[in-house]
Amino acid sequence: MKHTISVLVENHSGVLSRITGLFSRRGFNIESLAVGPTQDPEVSRITIIADGDEHTVEQIEKQLNKLIEVIKVRTLTKDECFARELMLVKVSCPAEKRSEIMTIAEMTEAKIVDVTLTTVTLEICARYQKLERFIEIVAPYGITELVRTGTIAIQKGSETMDRKK
Amino acid sequence: MKMKACQAMVECLKAENIKVVFGYPGAAICPFYDALMDSGIKHVLVRHEANAGHEASGMARMTGKPAVCVVTSGPGAVNLITAIATAYADSIPIVCITGQVNTDQIGSDVFQEADITGAAEPFVKHSYLVKDPNDIPRVFKEAFYIAGSGRPGPVLIDMPMDVQKAEIDFEYPKKADIRSYKPTLKGNAFQVKRVMAELEKAKKPLICIGGGVFAANAQDEVVKLSHTMNIPVITTMMGISVFSDDDPLFFGMLGSHGVPAANRAVNECDVLFLVGARVGDRAVRTPLALEQTTKILHIDIDPAELGKNIRVDFPLVGDAKNVLTQLLERAKPMQHDEWLAQLESWRVERKFATAKKGTVVPRQFIDKLSRRLPDNTVVVADVGQNQIWTATSFHIGEGGRFMTSGGMGTMGYSLPAAIGAKIADPKRPVIAICGDGSLQMCMMELATAVQNDVRVKLVVMTNKRLGMVRELQTKGYNGRETAVFLDGSPDFIKLAEAYGIRSCRVTDDRSADEAISLLAEYDGIALVEVIVDENEATL
Numbered sequence: 001m002k003h004t005i006s007v008l009v010e011n012h013s014g015v016l017s018r019i020t021g022l023f024s025r026r027g028f029n030i031e032s033l034a035v036g037p038t039q040d041p042e043v044s045r046i047t048i049i050a051d052g053d054e055h056t057v058e059q060i061e062k063q064l065n066k067l068i069e070v071i072k073v074r075t076l077t078k079d080e081c082f083a084r085e086l087m088l089v090k091v092s093c094p095a096e097k098r099s100e101i102m103t104i105a106e107m108t109e110a111k112i113v114d115v116t117l118t119t120v121t122l123e124i125c126a127r128y129q130k131l132e133r134f135i136e137i138v139a140p141y142g143i144t145e146l147v148r149t150g151t152i153a154i155q156k157g158s159e160t161m162d163r164k165k
Numbered sequence: 166m167k168m169k170a171c172q173a174m175v176e177c178l179k180a181e182n183i184k185v186v187f188g189y190p191g192a193a194i195c196p197f198y199d200a201l202m203d204s205g206i207k208h209v210l211v212r213h214e215a216n217a218g219h220e221a222s223g224m225a226r227m228t229g230k231p232a233v234c235v236v237t238s239g240p241g242a243v244n245l246i247t248a249i250a251t252a253y254a255d256s257i258p259i260v261c262i263t264g265q266v267n268t269d270q271i272g273s274d275v276f277q278e279a280d281i282t283g284a285a286e287p288f289v290k291h292s293y294l295v296k297d298p299n300d301i302p303r304v305f306k307e308a309f310y311i312a313g314s315g316r317p318g319p320v321l322i323d324m325p326m327d328v329q330k331a332e333i334d335f336e337y338p339k340k341a342d343i344r345s346y347k348p349t350l351k352g353n354a355f356q357v358k359r360v361m362a363e364l365e366k367a368k369k370p371l372i373c374i375g376g377g378v379f380a381a382n383a384q385d386e387v388v389k390l391s392h393t394m395n396i397p398v399i400t401t402m403m404g405i406s407v408f409s410d411d412d413p414l415f416f417g418m419l420g421s422h423g424v425p426a427a428n429r430a431v432n433e434c435d436v437l438f439l440v441g442a443r444v445g446d447r448a449v450r451t452p453l454a455l456e457q458t459t460k461i462l463h464i465d466i467d468p469a470e471l472g473k474n475i476r477v478d479f480p481l482v483g484d485a486k487n488v489l490t491q492l493l494e495r496a497k498p499m500q501h502d503e504w505l506a507q508l509e510s511w512r513v514e515r516k517f518a519t520a521k522k523g524t525v526v527p528r529q530f531i532d533k534l535s536r537r538l539p540d541n542t543v544v545v546a547d548v549g550q551n552q553i554w555t556a557t558s559f560h561i562g563e564g565g566r567f568m569t570s571g572g573m574g575t576m577g578y579s580l581p582a583a584i585g586a587k588i589a590d591p592k593r594p595v596i597a598i599c600g601d602g603s604l605q606m607c608m609m610e611l612a613t614a615v616q617n618d619v620r621v622k623l624v625v626m627t628n629k630r631l632g633m634v635r636e637l638q639t640k641g642y643n644g645r646e647t648a649v650f651l652d653g654s655p656d657f658i659k660l661a662e663a664y665g666i667r668s669c670r671v672t673d674d675r676s677a678d679e680a681i682s683l684l685a686e687y688d689g690i691a692l693v694e695v696i697v698d699e700n701e702a703t704l
Contacts, residue, residue, distance in 0.1 A: 014294070017286065018286060055472075058472065065469075068346050070345055
């Protein structure tokens with residue numbers, strides 16, 4: 001089962017390697033990982049999508065909490081958060097297919113960010129599952145390059161990571 | 166106060182009341198050594214960097230406070246990793262200071278550069294690479310606090326040379342304030358009540374203690390709880406010597422190398438109360454079977470240990486000393502006569518076989534020796550057959566202390582750890598027991614002992630084999646014994662002579678008695694070689 005784990009950490013050099021090191025040495029699988037600063041310049045937020053059963057996730061949380069620079073760990077359930085991931089896909093696209101791809105883009109709320117004689121580059125920001133479906137749809141045209149940011153997530157409502165409402 | 170950063174490092178150690186550091190110098194740590202020279206802090210020069218860590222570890226186990234080792238950059242730091250990992254596995258508080266190349270050279274693969282904070286990452290509780298000399302006071306304060314508090318462990322401070330040479334305004338912080346590190350010390354009152362209720366309800370309760378009891382300095386509390394409630398106690402290897410072997414409620418070590426009474430007890434009890442024991446695989450091989458039949462209560466200061474290796478019915482996060490004190494406030498005398506009688510019937514009086522000519526039975530020798538040594542003797546077991554022989558046959562008297570590399574199983578731990586322990590408490594007798602394999606992993610430390618007149622005793626069990634591996638090969642690999650023969654080893658008696666150390670060899674009962682007298686009475690460094698049958702079994 002996939003889990004969305006949000007981690008607030010001190011914005012020190014080396015923190016990320018401590019976290020990824022912990023995952024690999026304890027045999028936890030990372031599906032995706034996204035890092036960035038928060039409203040507090042001294043704090044970064046890491047969103048990890050990890051695979052495992054309940055026991056594994058409990059261990060991940062506890063082991064993360066043991067790292068000195070980890071301020072807060074929270075596993076977010078699907079229902080309590082908004083999750084998004086940004087993807088850029090370059091698809092082979094001769095002139096005669098352009099309108100087809102444009103229609104797909106329109107229907108899926110993807111944006112065309114670049115066009116050449118032979119390719120189209122699309123940008124889409126959505127939940128993980130939607131990106132997977134989008135890939136299925138454009139795959140027949142021939143994906144020449146694909147890049148994803150990894151999922152980020154935020155809680156619904158006024159509650160935040162470090163404060164309950 | 167303005168001062169050089171390397172001087173500030175020394176002032177930090179003084180402020181932490183450090184009297185001794187174990188180390189090995191090199192170019193990248195020279196500024197610190199220069200400042201250390203006139204500080205009044207004693208420096209013990211080891212003969213290999215790993216042993217600086219082991220010696221600090223032996224000292225930390227004795228004092229319960231972080232001890233310090235210092236090495237240079239590159240190979241010095243990398244050599245230290247084994248000791249860091251050993252301390253980490255047993256939750257021993259040490260602060261490791263490593264020299265590093267100049268900050269502007271980091272990452273360019275210059276001479277004796279190693280990314281030690283990166284390399285040691287899996288084995289440290291925390292680490293620092295200090296790039297701003299003004300951080301030194303805070304980093305040192307935090308390092309000692311982190312190493313010694315919560316679940317103790319090694320903390321590494323990597324100090325680039327130019328940082329050591331800088332000038333700073335020094336003021337040592339009174340307290341470390343780390344917003345993301347607040348160990349839970351007191352047990353949750355509600356959970357304490359529930360745990361006590363379970364202990365009271367139990368028909369066949371059993372306490373299993375681990376190294377966490379020492380880490381929390383909770384020996385008195387756990388003994389008191391056992392005695393008050395009349396609950397029998399068993400131990401993991403790390404918890405040996407919390408109870409004296411003479412205590413009628415104590416039934417010995419459990420696990421794959423444990424004693425029958427302890428193992429039967431753990432299988433038959435209805436409530437198992439784990440105190441600072443992490444249920445390692447060597448202690449409990451089949452946690453799944455155990456959790457189905459037994460109610461499990463578990464105190465640990467590390468929440469991650471609760472439910473990690475075994476499912477727990479009543480977890481209690483907290484410092485063992487505090488939690489046991491909370492429990493003691495509620496403890497009432499109980500009767501478990503039937504259960505205790507049953508346990509008593511499982512005690513096995515060990516029978517020793519007759520030794521082959523020219524050898525002695527190691528367990529018998531260890532048993533005899535331990536009864537001649539003072540009760541407060543510190544015994545350090547190495548790793549291999551000697552560890553199991555010592556763990557199960559060395560009779561622990563009132564106030565005795567046993568230590569060993571329990572988690573990592575690092576060969577060559579005993580002599581350096583014994584040196585550290587002896588320096589920490591020079592009045593107590595300290596004896597290391599090792600094999601001819603493990604001795605050759607730390608033999609160079611004999612010089613450290615001689616140079617600093619550290620009067621440790623050393624017993625070497627010679628079977629000319631890596632006995633435990635040999636046994637594995639005999640049992641599991643159709644007797645195909647390979648790479649376990651220690652031919653080519655030196656004559657250890659002559660070696661001792663070369664170091665100017667008193668020594669003797671044990672080949673029969675008479676020489677055993679002489680050797681035991683030497684170990685018990687001689688006030689100096691002594692080495693005793695005990696000749697053991699090459700096919701002697703571990704158990």
